[in-house]
Amino acid sequence: MSQDSILNTKAALDLSTSDQLFTRAQHHIPGGVNSPVRAFRAVGGHPVFMQSAKGAWLTDVDGNKYLDFINSWGPMILGHAPDIVVDAVRKAAGDSLSFGAPTRREVEMAELIKKMVPSIEKVRLVNSGTEATMSAIRVARGYTGRDKIIKFEGCYHGHGDSFLIAAGSGALTLGAPDSPGVTQGVALDTLTAPYNDLEATERLILANEGQVAALILEPVVGNMGLVAPAEGYLQGLRELCTQHGIVLIFDEVMTGFRLARGGAQELFGVTPDMTTLGKIIGGGMPVGAYGGRQDIMDQVAPAGKVYQAGTLSGNPIATAAGIAQLTYLQEHPELYTELDRITARLADGTRQICADLGLNYTVNRVGSMFSVFFTDQPVRNLDEAKTSDTEAFGRYFRAMLNRGIYLAPALYEALFISTSMTDELVDQYLTACRESMIEAHGL
Incomplete structure (x- = not known):
């Protein structure tokens, strides 16, 4: 052979x-x-x-x-150890692994993400998809002044406390912790609906009118196996969020730059208010990002009062790998x-x-x-x-x-x-x- x-x-x-x-x-x-x-x-x-x-x-x-067939759970869209990414990492590593200070690549990465995902007007780099989703929820709460969020059964958004909630006995039932260590108080602010059921989501919103800060979902689910949105489902969620003043967050940690250069939102023609990213944007290195409309992202410190920080955010090695991979995807x-x-x-x-x-x-x-x-x-x-x-x-x-x-x-x-x-x-x-x-x- x-x-x-x-x-x-x-x-x-x-x-x-x-x-x-x-x-x-x-x-x-x-x-x-x-x-x-x-x-x-x-x-x-x-x-x-x-x-x-x-x-x-x-x-x-x-x-x-x-x-x-898992490719590090998604990041290796160009296969393992592609020369363009490995060479970029080698070159960057010689200049030090971390500075704890701003670098040129952070700006270049932000510009590239914005170019490829037009719904993102400003973006903050973090170190993982979990960090991205946790931060996006905090920003949405700070922006709206509301406490509750809606997530969907079978969608996984990392191991943040707000996301480890199982559905109750019915679509309108308040959630219960799905993992020891998650408090009932956190669960009370997390509402859960079935994926691909627009009517159930609308009932949930109406039952909690004026209390829901954000609705977060994987636009194409990859964490209960691959499940696609029904025709009109994403568009329906967009309309509901607009109508009720809810921040629509697409978790594109898996789908971002994989289903299209602009992710699932490009493929299905639906524009979220915020987007979370990870995996592919690091070229195999640990990295994440969250971004969206400027008026929402300007709530993030130091521009605004919603605090989020990270010693290794915008890490020079991760950004070197990510820029190399994203540039290749953009050009091909x-x-x-x-x-x-x-x-x-x-x-x-x-x-x-x-x-x-x-x-x-x-x-x-x-x-x-x-x-x-x-x-x-x-x-x-x-x-x-x-x-x-x-x-x-x-x-x-x-x-x-x-x-x-x-x-x-x-x-x-x-x-x-x-x-x-x-x-x-x-x-x-x-x-x-x-x-x-x-x-x-x-x-």
Whole structure:
């Protein structure tokens, strides 16, 4: 086989070094991992520890190679270790890793973000998507003088207290904490509605008239698997927010610069008041941003009274990586057409394989993101996503891993495709997919 072929075709992988590292990690790190989804609890077994990556490929500490379908959960739109990004980081690192003072690149990054996302008139750089969403909510509250926010079931906005709230017994019920450590007081200010249900959202707003500061959502959801907005849904939310003086926040940490240069808001033609960004804007480095209308963003200190700060915000290494990647995306719009074509082949091929095997599973796709739901029901919200057969997915995941395909180790996560994915690699994926579906279902 060539270097660009799937190498792991044996019945079981040698993961002995990964297993040893995980055993060590559990003595020092909660659960042995620094982010819960990495723990493989949803699919069984121990996590795989990675050593290196290039292009479409991952290599683990035992030397196994995998075709990567998560791409660091989205940032690696150009594949792993693209020369333009790595070279920019190397050059910037020689000038120091951090200054704690303004730099030219912060200005250039802000100008580039504004150029690519026209709804953003001013922008503040932070260090993660969670920081971006937490800060955006605080600014919206400061701008409106209101306390409550509306979020949607199945949308994930990071681990800020306001976002870790589960729905109550009905759409109008006040939320309850979904994680220990989140207070009931925080929950009282967080209202939750079903995604893709415009009428439920309107009832929630009317029941809390004049109290809602912001409505935040993933315009295309990637955290209950990939779920697209129904026709007219985003436009309807925009109209409701305008009518009731609510700040509409699009969390485009995943979708920003991935579904289009201007993100989901460009793709669907809907303009939010504020936008949160992350992942791709760092080129693989930790970075985030929030921005929006000037009158809203001028509430942020030191221009206004809403406080938010960060020692490493606008970090010179992260901004160097981000500018290199965003500039490439800006100058090569044709890559989005090719990403769409390649991802359509992956999603359509997976759907056809399932149909051929009599499984009729649901495959959702928007641009270079897609998900396979192990259910024959359409998936438009969290309740429908939960009809999936999680045990069958676990068997499928392990079968794919043994064939050299690295999928998200959780059913409710979207897959992300990079420009390193070729037609030849799509063919290899589809072969592995068919074999793994047969193995997972005993067909």
